[in-house]
Amino acid sequence: MNDHEQFTVVPDGGLTTPAGFRAGGLHCGLKKVERYDLGAVVCEVPAAAAAVYTLNAFQAAPLKVTRESLAAGGKLQAVVVNSGNANACTGKQGEEDARTMRAAAAQAFGVEEHLVGVASTGVIGELLPMDKLGAGIARLPERVKLDGSDDFCQAILTTDLVQKMICVKVTVDGRPVYIAGAAKGSGMIHPNMATMLGFITTDANIDADPLQKLLSGVTDSTFNMITVDGDTSTNDMVVAMASGLSGSAKLAPGHPDWEAFAAGFRHVSEYLAKAIARDGEGATKLVEVQVNGAASIEAARAIAKTIVGSSLVKSACFGADANWGRIIAAAGRAGQPINTETVDIRIGDISVLEQSRPVKFDEERAAEYLKGDLVGIHVDLHMGTHQATAWGCDLTYDYVRINAAYRT
Amino acid sequence: MNDHEQFTVVPDGGLTTPAGFRAGGLHCGLKKVERYDLGAVVCEVPAAAAAVYTLNAFQAAPLKVTRESLAAGGKLQAVVVNSGNANACTGKQGEEDARTMRAAAAQAFGVEEHLVGVASTGVIGELLPMDKLGAGIARLPERVKLDGSDDFCQAILTTDLVQKMICVKVTVDGRPVYIAGAAKGSGMIHPNMATMLGFITTDANIDADPLQKLLSGVTDSTFNMITVDGDTSTNDMVVAMASGLSGSAKLAPGHPDWEAFAAGFRHVSEYLAKAIARDGEGATKLVEVQVNGAASIEAARAIAKTIVGSSLVKSACFGADANWGRIIAAAGRAGQPINTETVDIRIGDISVLEQSRPVKFDEERAAEYLKGDLVGIHVDLHMGTHQATAWGCDLTYDYVRINAAYRT
Known part of the structure; x- marks a missing residue:
């Protein structure tokens, strides 16, 4: 059920x-x-x-x-x-x-x-x-x-x-x-x-x-x-x-x-x-990062949160840039075990990395998808059976504006 | 010497x-x-x-x-x-x-x-x-x-x-x-x-x-x-x-x-x-966070880096806002021991918090200081003798611009 x-x-x-x-x-x-x-x-x-x-x-x-x-x-x-x-x-x-x-x-x-x-x-x-x-x-x-x-x-x-x-x-x-x-x-x-x-x-x-x-x-x-x-x-x-x-x-x-x-x-x-x-400050879209195939639930959660919290990933989502390098680099700094040879990444339904190798993809279609108000990022580590999902938003000019001039 | x-x-x-x-x-x-x-x-x-x-x-x-x-x-x-x-x-x-x-x-x-x-x-x-x-x-x-x-x-x-x-x-x-x-x-x-x-x-x-x-x-x-x-x-x-x-x-x-x-x-x-x-992307100033009186060198470093890395502290530095609440909140989430009753915070030479109690300060003088190209934030935890300094920069519109539109 x-x-x-x-x-x-x-x-x-x-x-x-x-x-x-x-x-x-x-x-x-x-x-x-x-x-x-x-x-x-x-x-x-x-x-x-x-x-x-x-x-x-x-x-x-x-x-x-x-x-x-x-x-x-x-x-x-x-x-x-x-x-x-x-x-x-x-x-x-x-x-x-x-x-x-x-x-x-x-x-x-x-x-x-x-x-x-x-x-x-x-x-x-x-x-x-x-x-x-x-x-x-x-x-x-x-x-x-x-x-x-x-x-x-x-x-x-x-x-x-x-x-x-x-x-x-x-x-x-x-x-x-x-x-x-x-x-x-x-x-x-x-x-x-x-x-x-x-x-x-x-x-x-x-x-x-x-x-x-x-x-x-x-x-x-x-x-x-x-x-x-x-x-x-x-x-x-x-x-x-x-x-x-x-x-x-x-x-x-x-x-x-x-x-x-x-x-x-x-x-x-x-x-x-x-x-x-x-509804995060300045956000124009919801970003959902799903990590599958992690060695533990802690690893899945830490990697998903690190990706969704990365200022560079967030900026790329704002700019509709299918920048998978930032996604994999964020995954790599989460302090969790990763097999660097077995990572798949999808942005929406567009595969951009398979077994840690770049996939040729339609950049225009990816940009079109990233312009929507919901961005899904899917990472499969192929190391185990654990999964987690984290949510965040894009990093925008408005976030800076709201927080730079807040108390005044 | x-x-x-x-x-x-x-x-x-x-x-x-x-x-x-x-x-x-x-x-x-x-x-x-x-x-x-x-x-x-x-x-x-x-x-x-x-x-x-x-x-x-x-x-x-x-x-x-x-x-x-x-x-x-x-x-x-x-x-x-x-x-x-x-x-x-x-x-x-x-x-x-x-x-x-x-x-x-x-x-x-x-x-x-x-x-x-x-x-x-x-x-x-x-x-x-x-x-x-x-x-x-x-x-x-x-x-x-x-x-x-x-x-x-x-x-x-x-x-x-x-x-x-x-x-x-x-x-x-x-x-x-x-x-x-x-x-x-x-x-x-x-x-x-x-x-x-x-x-x-x-x-x-x-x-x-x-x-x-x-x-x-x-x-x-x-x-x-x-x-x-x-x-x-x-x-x-x-x-x-x-x-x-x-x-x-x-x-x-x-x-x-x-x-x-x-x-x-x-x-x-x-x-x-x-x-x-x-020279960080989009930066208009250097931010230097010094933590004194920490219980260990690890605590001093973690707290200094958490403060200097906080998007909210960085935005406040860009906006020249003497927002000590963001500084103390960042210190509190660094995962390190803190005595919540004994924290002093200075922004430049302006004391804004003493023994965790707000100090009345000249907001205009603080804003003037924060408009400079070097912002010093000093935190004394009064828990020990360890100290560390971390460096970063402000978070600006240009950071978002540079990283939103990068590959294209």
């Missing part, structure tokens, strides 16, 4: 499609322009929850506080997010502010503090304006509603150009179970304004432990396989919440519908990851 | 200033435009020699052949270099061509084959036009002369805008000893046209073994501490040749003038490394 038989995408579905969830957003004054900068996802009941966090040593204050909440019992009932200020590198005061933010949300939504998660994205090194934030949080309950998914998505955007949301339906014990996700990008790091944040809701009946294992595993092959500029934010976080209100029996590995649920969950994560890559 | 008392820079000195060396270049037709594309450095006598090579798994054919020559007896008498074609990813035929190139040079200069090194830079995946190359090599002896350093430098350039050469004088046993170097960039990889190549000549009386140890050690803190775009060429190589004709006694660690010689050798390497970084 392939993935597409295991789940269906719900047109116009969003974070609040899974039973029990509401969401919303508003403008509280953290962004100077009149755009939403505060949002929340709230569940009717304490939801089994899981999260993955940035590996950056400078983990921002809200991540520490969310981690504490999850450690208390593996459940969340509300997640509150602000954009415009990352509350990162803000010391003890920043941690205190993140706790105050959590307490204010707990009071506003009438839930216990350890059931609240918090996230922030925006300027590094500035303290949160707690008066504005507190007033905004007090107004959140009236804004949080069944049709508030779009408002929430707007509230978490920074340099993103488009909102990123998806919902899929799977069948568990003969009943529909929904899995939805929303995310923001638009780079692995943009400390002054951006960060990757992901929020996944489901009405599946699942405990925190299998949910965490699923999220961690899926993140390794989705959110952790994208790169816009090779940097890693201090604030990256993906949170998953399961309300259990679908009415099915407990889901866990071994349940006959587990694979379908996991496939749907994976699709939501992969969709969001690709959407973040495609 | 500091470095500057141990050696002096020789104005207008070049590769042929050390006794015994001649150099030259000519156009043999590998480049389409009428620019030099073939050069050689030749010594009167077999010179003690050492080399360091790219770590890329796809090591180009000329590197293998040069390695074989050095393995035969640790001596080289001639090094022949072409630009315009990298002879990389060219399989068995490429290796055969590199050997033919070596044999042709050996015949032209009347030396044994194992005394010849070869290097190539240019397009990947195309076979060398051996007829043009062979005819060019036959003409090289008449072009190789005492005042041929500039011609040689021209012959090895690709996208480089300026030639990179230096000569220093040290005193050994009361006699002058010269150390000279020439290099090309202008990125860690530009598989279609560029590569880092370095050539160092000296008339010091030194054996291959201590010369190799010195070159390897110095490379770790000079050539290996620069990055233009994070990529690593298949063709990178630095070759050092010592004629021994200065007339001094054997130099080796323990000799009273060894430290002076090593300091001069290091200065030549560092000068060339910085010149390559400053």
Whole structure:
């Protein structure tokens, strides 16, 4: 059974499609322009929850506080997010502010503090304006509603150009179970304004432990396989919440519908990851690098990420140049075992290298393909059976423009 | 004694200033435009020699052949270099061509084959036009002369805008000893046209073994501490040749003038490394990142290189934006131990972070400093006594332009 038989995408579905969830957003004054900068996802009941966090040593204050909440019992009932200020590198005061933010949300939504998660994205090194934030949080309950998914998505955007949301339906014990996700990008790091944040809701009946294992595993092959500029934010976080209100029996590995649920969950994560890559700062196209025949999964992932992260490969994709030399050279510096005599490379369906030997190909057809908005690069190492896919975007004048003149 | 008392820079000195060396270049037709594309450095006598090579798994054919020559007896008498074609990813035929190139040079200069090194830079995946190359090599002896350093430098350039050469004088046993170097960039990889190549000549009386140890050690803190775009060429190589004709006694660690010689050798390497970084594709300035107070030399180097290689830090340098959040975030993702409470950051002499707390600074003065052609970033981790410096350049529109439209 392939993935597409295991789940269906719900047109116009969003974070609040899974039973029990509401969401919303508003403008509280953290962004100077009149755009939403505060949002929340709230569940009717304490939801089994899981999260993955940035590996950056400078983990921002809200991540520490969310981690504490999850450690208390593996459940969340509300997640509150602000954009415009990352509350990162803000010391003890920043941690205190993140706790105050959590307490204010707990009071506003009438839930216990350890059931609240918090996230922030925006300027590094500035303290949160707690008066504005507190007033905004007090107004959140009236804004949080069944049709508030779009408002929430707007509230978490920074340099993103488009909102990123998806919902899929799977069948568990003969009943529909929904899995939805929303995310923001638009780079692995943009400390002054951006960060990757992901929020996944489901009405599946699942405990925190299998949910965490699923999220961690899926993140390794989705959110952790994208790169816009090779940097890693201090604030990256993906949170998953399961309300259990679908009415099915407990889901866990071994349940006959587990694979379908996991496939749907994976699709939501992969969709969001690709959407973040495609909407990377300045990007004109999504670049997908698939590595096959690697000696290990680590090698496949490292080589795929090195290729998709190479500034030269990214520039060539922008310029529609079928420059396979840059692809093979990036593969060669990934620090992984490679048989230098057995590499195949395809760009789209155009073979450019076979058994490490150049293939004569139609340059014009290749340039035409590379001008599209999705570029697929396929590398077969012929060393084993492992494969991985990584996603990124092209490197453009706009990336330089956006990041050269950012704070000013 | 500091470095500057141990050696002096020789104005207008070049590769042929050390006794015994001649150099030259000519156009043999590998480049389409009428620019030099073939050069050689030749010594009167077999010179003690050492080399360091790219770590890329796809090591180009000329590197293998040069390695074989050095393995035969640790001596080289001639090094022949072409630009315009990298002879990389060219399989068995490429290796055969590199050997033919070596044999042709050996015949032209009347030396044994194992005394010849070869290097190539240019397009990947195309076979060398051996007829043009062979005819060019036959003409090289008449072009190789005492005042041929500039011609040689021209012959090895690709996208480089300026030639990179230096000569220093040290005193050994009361006699002058010269150390000279020439290099090309202008990125860690530009598989279609560029590569880092370095050539160092000296008339010091030194054996291959201590010369190799010195070159390897110095490379770790000079050539290996620069990055233009994070990529690593298949063709990178630095070759050092010592004629021994200065007339001094054997130099080796323990000799009273060894430290002076090593300091001069290091200065030549560092000068060339910085010149390559400053002339990186599209660069408008040299960026120097110094990390102090690291727990280990590995940590200091990894953090310095991660900061100088960050696309966001590079973009901010281009935009003259004193964006310390990007600096600290890059430090945090280097995979090295960091105390997140004790980091100081200076941009030039402007303190922007102390003990991980933002410092109010004069943004205008910082922007003014960042508009200069040398940007110094100083990070003190307060975790130990180790330090490292890395060099790079800013990320500019021109980098994207050059690399988006390269082969066409």
